[in-house]
Amino acid sequence: MKRARFSEEQIIGILKAAEVGGNVRAACRDHNVTEQTFYRWRNKYGGMDVSEAKKLRELERENGELKKMVADLSLDNRMLKELNSKKW
Numbered sequence: 001m002k003r004a005r006f007s008e009e010q011i012i013g014i015l016k017a018a019e020v021g022g023n024v025r026a027a028c029r030d031h032n033v034t035e036q037t038f039y040r041w042r043n044k045y046g047g048m049d050v051s052e053a054k055k056l057r058e059l060e061r062e063n064g065e066l067k068k069m070v071a072d073l074s075l076d077n078r079m080l081k082e083l084n085s086k087k088w
Helices: 008-021 024-031 035-045 050-085
Strands: none
Touching: 008 024, 008 035, 008 050, 024 035
C-alpha cells in the first residue's frame, strides 16, 4: 500500500492556509500538491480539527476490520450450510 506523504495534521494545516489565504492555486503550489488532491482533501477533511481527523482514521481502520470479520463469518456459514446439506 502506498504510504501517505502528508499526515492529517499537515493536510488540515494546508486546508486552513488556503482558506485564510483565499488562493487555492497558490497554496497548492507552495505545498507541492495538485488541485485535485486539494479538493479531495477538502471533501474528506473540510471543517475538521486534528482530533476529529484522528478519530476518523481510527473509525475507518475499525470498519475495515469489521468488514473482514463479516466476510470470514459469512464464508464459514456458507461452508457449514453446504456441508450440512449433503446426505451422509
